[in-house]
Amino acid sequence: MLDLQNVSFGYSREQTTLNDVSLSVRPGTSVGLVGESGSGKTTLLRLMLGLIRPTSGVIRFGEESLDTGNSAFMQRYRRAVQPVFQDPYSSLDPRQRVIDIIGEPLRSLRIPGDRTQTVAEALEAVGLPLDAMRRYPHEFSGGQRQRIAIARAIVARPQIVLADEAVSALDLSTRIRIVELFKTLSEKLTLVFVSHDLGVVAALCEEMIILERGKVVESGKTRDILAAPKHPYTQRLLASIPRMPA
Amino acid sequence: MTALLNIQGLCIRAGDKPLVSDLSFSIRPGERIGMIGESGSGKSMTAMAATGLLPVSIGVSGSIELDSQQVVGATDRVLNRLRGAAAAVVFQEPLTALDPLMKIGRQIAEPVRRRLELESGKASKDAISREVRDLIDKVALPQPERIINSYPHEVSGGQRQRVAIAMALACRPKLLIADEPTTALDVTTQAEILKLLDQLVRETGMALLFISHDLPVVAQVVERVIVLKNGVAVEEGPVKTVFGNPQHDYTKTLVEAARLFDEALGATGS
Numbered sequence: 001m002l003d004l005q006n007v008s009f010g011y012s013r014e015q016t017t018l019n020d021v022s023l024s025v026r027p028g029t030s031v032g033l034v035g036e037s038g039s040g041k042t043t044l045l046r047l048m049l050g051l052i053r054p055t056s057g058v059i060r061f062g063e064e065s066l067d068t069g070n071s072a073f074m075q076r077y078r079r080a081v082q083p084v085f086q087d088p089y090s091s092l093d094p095r096q097r098v099i100d101i102i103g104e105p106l107r108s109l110r111i112p113g114d115r116t117q118t119v120a121e122a123l124e125a126v127g128l129p130l131d132a133m134r135r136y137p138h139e140f141s142g143g144q145r146q147r148i149a150i151a152r153a154i155v156a157r158p159q160i161v162l163a164d165e166a167v168s169a170l171d172l173s174t175r176i177r178i179v180e181l182f183k184t185l186s187e188k189l190t191l192v193f194v195s196h197d198l199g200v201v202a203a204l205c206e207e208m209i210i211l212e213r214g215k216v217v218e219s220g221k222t223r224d225i226l227a228a229p230k231h232p233y234t235q236r237l238l239a240s241i242p243r244m245p246a
Numbered sequence: 247m248t249a250l251l252n253i254q255g256l257c258i259r260a261g262d263k264p265l266v267s268d269l270s271f272s273i274r275p276g277e278r279i280g281m282i283g284e285s286g287s288g289k290s291m292t293a294m295a296a297t298g299l300l301p302v303s304i305g306v307s308g309s310i311e312l313d314s315q316q317v318v319g320a321t322d323r324v325l326n327r328l329r330g331a332a333a334a335v336v337f338q339e340p341l342t343a344l345d346p347l348m349k350i351g352r353q354i355a356e357p358v359r360r361r362l363e364l365e366s367g368k369a370s371k372d373a374i375s376r377e378v379r380d381l382i383d384k385v386a387l388p389q390p391e392r393i394i395n396s397y398p399h400e401v402s403g404g405q406r407q408r409v410a411i412a413m414a415l416a417c418r419p420k421l422l423i424a425d426e427p428t429t430a431l432d433v434t435t436q437a438e439i440l441k442l443l444d445q446l447v448r449e450t451g452m453a454l455l456f457i458s459h460d461l462p463v464v465a466q467v468v469e470r471v472i473v474l475k476n477g478v479a480v481e482e483g484p485v486k487t488v489f490g491n492p493q494h495d496y497t498k499t500l501v502e503a504a505r506l507f508d509e510a511l512g513a514t515g516s
Contacts, residue, residue, distance in 0.1 A: 036432035037403075142285075171284035172459065176503040196433065199507030226512045240437035242462035244501075244508045245489055 001027045001190060002048060002081075002160060007057035009043055017043045019214040020057070025160070030191040032201030032222065034237075035211035041194045044211070045164050048192065049083055050074060079109050082153040086165035088145030092137040098123075098148055099133040105156040122151040126181060143174035150181065160190045167200055179204055198241055202226060210234050248314065250275045250421050250453050251296060251333070255308035258291050258300070258477070265291050265304075266477040275420060278447060278454040280464035280485070282500070283474035289457045292474075293423050296455070297333050298325040313420060330357060330417030331364070338426035340406035344398040350409050351394030354378045357416035381412040385442060404435035408442070415446065421453040428463060440466055461504040465489060473497050 002025040010016040018040045025031050035041040046052050047059060050068045059066040061080070067073055082105065085091040092101055102119045105111070111118075120130055126147040137145055146166065153161050163182065167175045182191060183204055195201050201208055202222055209219040210231065218231040229235045249272035258266040266288040273279050283289045294300045296310055298317045310317040313332035315324060334357075337343040345353060358377045362369035382390045385408040398406055407427060414422055424443065428436040444467050447454045458464050464471060465485050473481040473488065473496065480494040492498045 036434065172461075172503045173284065173499050176506060197507075198433070199511055202510035202512070203507055223512075236434055238511070240434045241511065242437070242440070242460070242466050243511075244462050244504055245465045245486060 001025055001062065002192075003060040004044075004047075005058045005060070007047065007054045007059060009040075009047060009052065009055050011043075016055070017214050018047070018054075021211075021214075021216055022057075023209055023216060023219060025190060025192055027159070027190055029207055030186040030193065030205045032205035032208040033192065033194040033211060034196070034198055034201050034208055036196055036237075038213065039211040040214040041196075041211050042164055045083075045162055045192070045194050048162055049081065050077060075109065078105075079111070079156050080158050081160045081162060082156065082158040084146075084149050084153045084161060084163040084166045087169050088137075088142055088149050089169075091149050092145055094137055096136070097133065098135055098137070101137070101148060102133075102152045102155050105152060109156055111156055118155060119151075122155040125154060125185070126151045141174075142170055143178060146170060146178050147181065150178075150185070154185065154189070158189065160192060161185065162192045162194075164194045165196065166193070168195065168197065175200070198237065210237070249273060249311070250277075250313060251455070252311040253292070253296070253309070254311075256292065256295065256310060257305075257307045258288065258295055259305045260303070264477055266295075266474075268308075269474075269477070269479055271472055271479065271482065273421065273453050273455060276451050276453055277470070278456065278468040280468035280471040281455065281457045281474060282459065282461060282464055282471055284459055284500075286476065287474040288477035289474050290425055291477075293335065293425050293455065293457055296423065297329055297335060299335075327364075330361065330419060332419065333421040333423055334414035334417045334419035335423045335425065336407070336410050336414050336427045339430050340403065340410045341398065343410050344406060346398055348397075349394065350396050350398065350401070351375075351378055353398075354381055354409065354412050354416060357413050361417055377416070381416055384415060384446065385409075385412045387412070402435075403431055404439060407431060407435075407439055411439075411442065411446070415450070418450075419452060421455060422447065423455045423457070425457045426459070427456075429458065429460070436463070443467060461489065461500060462508065473500070 004021055004023050007018060007021045008016055009018040033041045033044060047054055050066055053068055061077060064073060099119050102122055103115050106115055106118060123130060123132055128147050167178050170178060179200055193205055205222055208222045208225060210217050212233045218225060218234045229238055252272040254270045256266055256269040281289045295306055296312060298320060300306060306318055312328055315328055355374050355378050358374050359369045362373060379390060382393060387393050387405060387408050428439050456464060456468050471485055471488050472479050475496045481488055481497045489501055492501045
């Protein structure tokens with residue numbers, strides 16, 4: 001569905017942030033992109049969103065290649081691929097009501113239909129009450145704001161949701177509920193979930209890709225990697241995670 | 247044994263809003279205690295209050311005895327003698343805790359000089375630089391020469407936190423307060439810093455107040471935990487008891503959530 005072939009990217013000529021990354025996201029599978037700071041996971045997500053272009057290599061969406069200059073393609077692509085960002089305090093416009101925030105993709109992608117009805121369905125899907133529509137972001141808690149951001153991502157019924165550290169800013173008790181929400185959503189769409197938190201990815205994603213300094217070091221079924229990590233970096237990552245006492 | 251830190255009936259409020267309500271606990275010399283809570287639970291406020299670091303606009307009542315000195319209402323003179331010697335703090339974000347315009351060697355040297363002057367009235371340049379070297383060794387910073395001459399932005403996040411720990415150690419405190427010291431760090435770096443803290447606390451015999459929202463992290467370094475929710479201590483006890491058999495509903499929620507992510511990871515790891 002989404003294929004990256006030998007993709008490299010550098011913000012400057014001297015420095016490559018991503019080095020020869022190949023991966024594919026299959027329809028209906030939830031994939032976790034795991035790495036520490038500087039591993040290139042956010043850059044990878046920005047490439048997949050079409051916010052930046054690869055320095056070399058190709059990104060394919062179905063039969064087409066992702067071409068940020070092709071506005072007709074990008075219009076379709078935006079409808080098919082929607083993001084959720086880390087910080088729900090900065091990703092929601094504080095001056096807009098929730099109905100306008102969630103309804104924004106419908107407007108910009110020129111999706112016809114009853115806006116209020118569609119927004120209401122999105123709110124319901126993320127477990128927020130309908131009266132949230134008339135309110136502003138500051139009236140909501142961090143977890144609720146992230147629900148609003150997720151509602152905005154799914155309102156246009158995309159095929160893929162790309163989430164960047166979407167639960168990292170949340171408290172543990174809130175985080176677990178938002179992870180559950182993503183899990184429910186991932187039954188109906190393809191989820192690419194970028195996170196430094198292996199525990200969250202383990203709980204949420206069927207497959208995972210481990211990045212270290214711009215390179216894919218290991219990828220496969222989450223279950224298999226957790227049971228027998230092959231690459232030394234994956235092994236070190238797993239061994240570093242503090243565990244609950246027995 | 248008398249407590250090193252004895253907090254009784256502590257209330258902290260901002261205007262009419264209570265931040266911490268009727269909190270009581272104590273730490274004996276050498277004891278390692280964890281304070282767990284989510285955002286807004288008052289854990290950092292408590293740590294700041296213990297060293298008299300809260301701004302005057304924040305109302306504090308109750309009793310905080312640090313090394314047998316009353317902190318609540320104490321003058322700066324009294325507090326300055328306590329800070330460092332009785333308790334030193336390592337904060338979450340080493341980038342903001344360190345002075346960006348001062349080379350690391352000089353930053354570590356400051357608390358060293360201050361302590362030597364308090365102890366013996368004078369501090370020779372040689373004695374200071376010898377001790378700075380010792381501290382850099384202790385926190386296992388590589389290439390001491392380079393680190394001493396670097397500015398904070400020139401070293402990694404984990405190295406910066408090691409510098410902050412070295413500065414706290416320079417005071418030879420009886421109590422080390424660590425406020426989310428690994429939260430801003432990558433998981434592999436976190437593992438190294440936790441190991442270092444654990445080893446240093448054991449070697450020096452100082453007491454530890456470890457503040458964190460992360461249950462498994464806390465479990466690695468402390469013996470006893472206090473669970474805070476909205477400024478109220480809802481549960482307290484040995485780590486094994488509280489995490490193994492939580493009594494309060496809130497603790498149960500936290501432990502269940504932590505276990506869920508833990509179990510998802512399977513049987514690997516430490």
